[in-house]
Amino acid sequence: MTIAVREAVPADAPMLAELLRAINDEPGLHPERITAESVRHDLIGDPRVALLVAEAEGVVAGFVSGHPFYDSASSRWGMVIGDIYVAHEARRRGIGRALVAALAGSAARDGGAFLWWAADPGDELALAFHRGIGAEETPTISFFIGDDDFRRLL
């Protein structure tokens, strides 16, 4: 099976919006806010976002998004992975790894030195995938300042 990874283009927006809504279809989240327009503007249209799409046999089967990040602890810059997703029926064929590898390759070409991402401790499937990549793992606490908390800071 041929897997091809390429950069997302505006025409991918409707399909990517659908995939993003599927990932975020959980209580407490707002998948309805994810539209083709928001994907086109905020993700595909933002030069600071890396958005790669994987095609298996010519059909979009997954994607990965990343943002640059400077790590003062190592004095290097790299990419933080925002989302990674492979369609259910296309899993276990190396597509996820191909996406992450493509992101690493793209970062490396620009002088980047790492990929970094956070996963939910309870997400066994994601953890198995991440471990298979040979990444170091560190239990961490994530703090999110949004809504009223964010407005209070301004």
Place this chain on the structure above:
Amino acid sequence: MIRDVTEADLPAVLELVHALCRHEGDQTLNTIDTLRRSFLAAQPDGWMVLAEHAEGPVGYATAHITYESSDAERGAYVGDIFVVEVLRGQGIGRALLGALALRVRDAGGTFLWLTALPGNPRAHAFYRGLGCKEQPVIAFAATGDAFEKLASEA
């Protein structure tokens, strides 16, 4: 006073970055070039703000643009926040985050996101005092050989 970093600040800022690295037990490999690339390039992918007293910078904070797909919202991930030891507990940290929040808001963002190791209670108390939502995550980092291997597969 809190303001954006400029080229002239870089030597003094480098001292602060090294102080943070020593405090965290990391190597001090940062150079002016690496700071310049992330924060003073023509299209910076992040912000660096300084807290300044008469004698010079006494603290700094950095953030990078990021995207929360579950809410279709843009925001920023805070990389570093540091205030010199003798001046802590006086609201400078909060002022630095406030300055970042302002810049993030002006860029269309709605949140700040931070992480801290479980063994850093001072950071936890600081963030909780601001108001936030917290959750444990597993942080994965592909660096060195693991990163090189991935990049070579692209």
